[in-house]
Amino acid sequence: MKLGRFVVEGLDGPVQRICMVLPEQNRVIDLRAAEALRLQARGATREAALRYASTVFPESMSAAIALGQQFLETAAEAAEKNGADASLAMDGLKWGAACDPSVVRDGLTFTKHIRQFHERMNVTPQPALLEIPGYFKGSPWTVIGHDAEVPWPARGQRIDYELELGWVIGSRANNLTPDTALSHLFGVTIFNDFSARDLQANEFAIGMGPTKSKDFAYGIGPWITTIDEFSNLSDIKMSVRVNGETWGEGDSSEMLWTPEELIAYVSIGDHIQPGDVIGSGTMGDGSAFELGRSLNPGDVVELEVGGVGVLRNRIGQRPQESWWPEPRKPFM
Amino acid sequence: MKLGRFVVEGLDGPVQRICMVLPEQNRVIDLRAAEALRLQARGATREAALRYASTVFPESMSAAIALGQQFLETAAEAAEKNGADASLAMDGLKWGAACDPSVVRDGLTFTKHIRQFHERMNVTPQPALLEIPGYFKGSPWTVIGHDAEVPWPARGQRIDYELELGWVIGSRANNLTPDTALSHLFGVTIFNDFSARDLQANEFAIGMGPTKSKDFAYGIGPWITTIDEFSNLSDIKMSVRVNGETWGEGDSSEMLWTPEELIAYVSIGDHIQPGDVIGSGTMGDGSAFELGRSLNPGDVVELEVGGVGVLRNRIGQRPQESWWPEPRKPFM
Secondary structure, eight states: OEEEEEEEEETTEEEEEEEEEEGGGTEEEEHHHHHHHHHHHTTOOHHHHHHHHHHHSOSOHHHHHTTTHHHHHHHHHHHHHHGGGGEEESTTOOBOOSOOOSSEEEEOOBHHHHHHHHHHHTOOOOGGGGTSOOEEEEOGGGEEOTTOEEOOOTTOOSEEOOEEEEEEEOSOBOSOOHHHHGGGEEEEEEEEEOEEHHHHHHHHHHTSOOSTTTTTOEEEEEEEEEGGGOSOTTOOEEEEEETTEEEEEEESOSBSSOHHHHHHHHTSSSOBOTTOEEEOOOOTTOSSGGGTOOBOTTOEEEEEETTTEEEEEEEOOOOOOOOOOOOOOOOO | OEEEEEEEEETTEEEEEEEEEEGGGTEEEEHHHHHHHHHHHTTOOHHHHHHHHHHHSOSOHHHHHTTTHHHHHHHHHHHHHHGGGGEEESTTOOBOOSOOOSSEEEEOOBHHHHHHHHHHHTOOOOGGGGTSOOEEEEOGGGEEOTTOEEOOOTTOOSEEOBEEEEEEEOSOBOSOOHHHHGGGEEEEEEEEEOEEHHHHHHHHHHTSOOSTTTTTOEEEEEEEEEGGGOSOTTOOEEEEEETTEEEEEEESOSBSSOHHHHHHHHHSSSOBOTTOEEEOOOOTTOBSGGGTOOBOTTOEEEEEETTTEEEEEEEOOOOOOOOOOOOOOOOO
């Protein structure tokens, strides 16, 4: 099943609706509307039907996934019984971010990318990369969806995309093992870890993880494909196009850490939540940095992932000069 | 005003109640109960009074702060009119975490700590520390409150506290300047950035920020003191005791970056939210690491901050051996 969110104007402003996506039919099913119709056909009043349907299909994808099997089963039933009466054409749809994760986490698991990144930087990889699965945490408040514009980061010059799989978490858990982790994987989405390469230098030197070099946009979408539709997580085709030209392609093989190892490691001492997204890290050739290139305002970046679809975002214009801290004098 | 949360057993399990804290009277006011009584005295039915009171004083401190001035004004009025009828003794109260931030962020602003940390590590500070206010992001799912036990982190050996101020955000904002940032500061709490020093080495080498060395416990509490009660944010007395013995003391002076600079910087490109907590970074002598010491299971750590109170946590026992990733073979 493919699940996403679209945005419509409500009485009090824009609202998000959870939908089942049928790309081959070029339409989506508004699941809240379909379920309300189904319930009314079974004797519910309109008010009660809407109340129930909005509980199972709220605005938040995380809140929907948090309902467990009830969410997926109700989605399937609503779509089957009343999907035709609650369909919208995909053309012209305004998409929301497929997920609203409580925490954005992003790993580093593809060996080809790690190798090429270090070659480009002309540095030796830290042995620590072989000891533990590294990952960083990003602000959940800069997540954007399909077709959304990427705000150009303040003071950034060398803007980049990163082609990644997004592992969508299905249930609350902690202290998992790789054996138990896979059952908490709800689905796969596309994750674009937009980066300002020039801002990364100071942030890397400080050693507290990325801040302004990453926390301006995390692209998540266009939708989630549930995990039952994948037979092999190391054989997913991936490619990236900039302004229609292919800049990189490959697949999800050559993983230093498997998805189940990454998820299990993230869950140690910490708690994963329904709807959380854990980025796989960049695929080899999945960043412009590896090619010695970078993005310009107006560029259109399309990430394509087999079994999911295409996540497309346009890079915004450079903002006006804003406040930036004055450097301090040495104190040691 | 001092605002915290306590935990009581409800029909469906434990629930959090927001309270006004009166430490000098050794009691708290259950604000939801006080407000419901006040409304009933003004003609509301019991059901409507509870509905309104639970909207203004929900379980989440972030959701309450998000109501803006309505939250503080209603709290003051409910406490004045019906506080006496909704009081509980502080003795025996089970505290919740004062805040439930959407993101934990933690800075590095006290020069004495930075100096002593680098001296102890025998390394030269990175010039980048003078260029931008460094901060890391932590999982909001490991926040604990006053009197809660600190889970001993898997594989950790050298466990430490960090004595910090927690800047509590009052409203949603982005792209602030230091001039506009202070008006978004709701109050001050105590922030204990518990750390596993031995786990930091690999994580620092990877350069993606702390993960397992920090994401096991962030102590926040015992309550929030609203910002109007502070006349000078650089003159707050701070101290730490371990098992009753003072291990460090000082104040909030000698800041490399002011709170308003840190908040403004965090807000660049990103979005701060009501109830978010931004740690000040550790005060000089505010970690055991600077003293060449570390904590043991059962140790009781008390952080005292002038104008707030004492945040006390006991270190838990070492857990049983759990899963940990197998090191990988070099691939370059």
